Structures are given as C-alpha cells and as structure tokens.
Amino acid sequence: MKKRFILLFSVIILLLSACNTNEEKKQEKAASENEKDTITYESENGPVEVPADPQRVVVLSQFAGNLIKLGVNIVGADSWAKDNPRFEELKDAATVSDDNLEQIIELEPDLIIGLSSAKNIDKLKEIAPTVTFTYGKADYLQQHIEVGKLVNKEEEARKWVENFEQEATEVGKQIKDKIGEDATVSVVEKFDKQWYVFGDNWGRGTEILYQAMGLKMPETVKKHALKDGYYALSEEVIPDFAGDYLIVSDQSGAKDTSYLESDIFQSIPAVQNDNVFVIDGKKFYFNDASTLEYQLEFFKGKFLGE
Template sequence: MKKALTSAFMLCLFLLLGACGHQETSGKKEAKQQPEQPKMVTYQSETGPVEVPAHPKRIVTLTNGPNVIALGGNIVGIDQWTAMNPLFQEKVKGIKVVSEDNIEPIVQLKPDLIIASPTTKNLDKLKKIAPTVVYTWGKLDYLSQQIEIGKLLNKEKEAREWVDHFKKQAEEAGNAIKEKIGPNATVSVIETGQKELYVFGNNWARGTELLYQTMKLNMPEKVKEKALGPGYYALSVEVLPEFAGDYIILSKYSQGDLSFMNTQIWKNLPAVKNGRVLELNTNAITYSDPITMEYLLKEFKTFFLGNS
C-alpha cells in the first residue's frame, strides 16, 4: 500500500513538473513573439536633440520628401506638392498624400518618423504621434541639407558620396560653361506668376543653387541688389530689361500669365532675340534635392553646351 502511494505521489510530481516546464517554455515562446522595439538614437536637429529610430521604416514627409526619396527612405505619407511633381510620379506611387491640416490620416499611417518645417501647422500634435524633425528652408545649402537627411536616416555615407560626385560634375560643367559664354556673362532665373513676374537669388530652387552656388555663374547686378537677400523679387514687365541677363532660365508656371511673352519688351530682350532662353516646367524644379539637381544639371549642360 505504501509503495502504491509512493508511486502515485511520484506520478503526480512528474506531471506537475512537466506542466510547469511546459508553461515556462510557452512563456519563452510568447516573449519571443513580442515585436522588438526599434533602436533609438539621438539626432542633433536645428531645434535640439531628438530621439529618432536608428533605421526608420515608416516615414511621413511634410517637407524634404524628395531628399528622402533620393536616399531610398521608406515613405508612407507625403505632401501633395511632391506627389504632384512630374519628376517623382513613378517614385511616389502607392504613397498616401497627407496634409498638416488634417493629422488623423497621419495617425492612421503609424509613422515612426515625421519630417516637417518649423512653420508646419499642428506641429505639437505631430510630435505626439512620432519623433518629429524640422528643417528650415534655406538654413543649410542644398548639399549640406542632403547630408543632414542622410544623418537622420542613417545613410550619411550614401549622402556624402552623392554630394562629392555631384559637386565635381557641377563644378566641371560650370567651368566649361564660363569658358564658352565668357566669364562676365550673366544668367537670370525668372518665373511667371499669375499677375506678375519673379526673379530669384541664389537659394530659391529653380536651379538657382546650382547655377550660382556651384557653377558660380553671374547674376545681373539688379538681381543681386533686389533678390539676393530675400531670395526672390516680384517685378513688372516694364522693368524686366533691368533684371534680364544675357541668358534666361524661364520657369513657366502652368497657371501663370504668359501674356508678357507677346510684348515688345520681352521680344526685344537680347537673350530672347539671340535664342538664349531655356523654358522649364515650374512644377518640376521647385526642389533642390539630388533627383531635381541631376535633372537640372543635364538641362543646363544641354542648354549652354549642347551636351545631351
């Protein structure tokens, strides 16, 4: 009888230990199934340190989307202006267009990183959704801006490699252009508005950074005086001859007023009479990212040098 009781006790103990072991094993399996928390790093932004994912996987870009696209960042939400840009049509397919005016769609995308500007609406709310980094337009030159995006996305090496390669190409092209058109020849970047014209300084996209900063081509004195500081200057057709360079890059806005092109003032400009006007689609040239800059470099080389 005692032996039978002992055997029964041992059997119960064995079953109990087995159950405990099974529970412990199951617990370990369940723990392994829990998603790993992303590794966070400190990014030194223009507004101070921000904890961001070391390898962001769901990025919402309210600004600087093209810079992120150029580095292969995984964007899940993008601003409408980038989405409408003809240079990025293929690259933004399937990406949801979002707006600072309505943050609920951004919440639903579950981003792990948001890129915005200091003037973006609902910035405080965005910061509660995900780590948010802001960039002020023009605070950095276009090459440094790409390197900063590279740092943010843990792709600094790729960003620096592009900068070094592109800068070399652009400087060589600038030297070749100056040799052909002369060291004192001037270039204006003019855009058609709905009611007036605009002329640009050296940091307002439309190829201005490339022409003036890297290629080091000359802008007319009147442009320096009025547009270099603020970035752009609005003007009427009547004073256009004062701002027109020997060569003109004409940014044609699809909804702009093109009637000035029928005036004698425009037709009598030396650049127009000599066939030295390059017309470009405004919608394609309002950024200063690598994709846009490579497109513009090709266009400028063809225009000035006849290279394809």
C-alpha cells in the same frame, strides 16, 4: 546526510545563479537590439530619438527628393512634391498637410519630417518622432547630409554631395568657357499672375547656376533678390532684370510660352539671341538631391548642347 544536504544546496544555488546569468544576458541582448532599432539625431531643437531604419516616413515639405535619392520609403508627402511629375516614387504616397492630423495618424508613420514653420508640430510629435528644419539654415548640400544623418544614411549622403560638387564645378567651367566668364544669367517665374526673379538659393536651379557653377547674375538681380531669395516685379520691368541668358520657370509645365512673343520679351537681348531656356517649374521647384541631378543635366544640355 549533512554533507548531502550541503551538496544539494550548492547545486541549487549554482542552477539559480546560471538561470539568473542567462536571464541577464537575454535582457542585455534585448536591450542591445532595441538600441539598434533607434538612433539619436541632433536636431535644431535638441536630440530626437528616431528609427534607425525608417519604413513609413511622412514628409510635409521640401525634402521628398532627398529621401527618394536615399532610398527611403515615403507614405505621405506634401502637395508640391506630389505634383512633381518626376517623383514617380510618390505615386502610392498620400497627399498630406500639417493641418490634417487624422490623415497622418491613419498612415501610421514612424518618422515625420517638415519645416520649422509647420503647423501643429507638438501634436505631430505625439504621432511619431518629428524633426523639422529651418529653410536656409543649412545650405542646399549640407541639407542633404542632414537628412542623411536623420535617416541613418550619412555616408551615402556625403558621397552624393562630393560627386555632385565635382560634376557641377566641371560643368560650370565648361559653360563659362563657352559663354564667357562675364556672361550673366537670370531666373524668372510667373506664378499666379505675378512675376518673380530669384537669387541664389530659391530652387528653380538657382543653387546650381550661381553657387555650384559660379555663373553671374545681373547687378539688378543681386541688388533686389539676393538677400531675400526672390523679388516680385511687373512684366514691364523684366528687361531690367534679364541677363545674357534667361531661365523662365513655367509652373504650367511649359505648355504655353506665348508670353515670349510679347513686345516686352521681344525687346530682351537674351530672347532676341535665342538664349532663353523655359523650364518646367514643377520639375525644377525644389533644391533636393534628386531635383539637383535633373537640373544639372538640363543645364548641361542647354548650355553645352549635350
């Protein structure tokens, strides 16, 4: 009898032990699966736990084109991105801003991305994991890699950067062979009745022209716009900032270029030599991966006639 009791007790212990082991394995498996659901991104402000495969991203500024190129779904984007006629992927996305928190809450985002200058960042963090970038802290290509890291697609982002650099460098060589090593290029824009000239990191194709291709800017542009990225000027002095080639960013969609017929513009050698390329400012505004591809093809066609 005693032996039977000991045997039965041993069986019960073994069964309980097996149950506990199975339960521990289930918990470990569940924990492992949960870990795979998120990654830790090392942001400017410290580590942030974000979705490993974000499905509902709200982007408040600047980075919509990076996400589009990486195939990430965007449920809300800033007005500048929404106004870009090239971003067809955003047609169903809501137009959002950092001061309309209720609208962002309704979108149920699993990730929010914006600039460090955004409003209500602490409140945004209560809605979903929020990561911000300081404009210009990373160069335009490294920025794409950082966005890639954030959405767990770093390898894809790095591959894109590598291919882009190779193509842009080659196109730049071809352009310099055609127009000359010393030929200069300026990028100007009229916005809200004010003219601007741009340095080498303010969108509108400046990163490609000056950084990737290595084309030259006039000394006046270098002196006034290189440091801050842009410089406001009156129409009367545009000839002083115009290079051998003049890129005009038109925020109206290049629908009315009558200003090129003015006496001021007609006095510019680039205009006289038909070396003016008018660009649709809304398509050219940013320096994200999607926009950079478009800009590169545009300049390739205009400078090389391809």
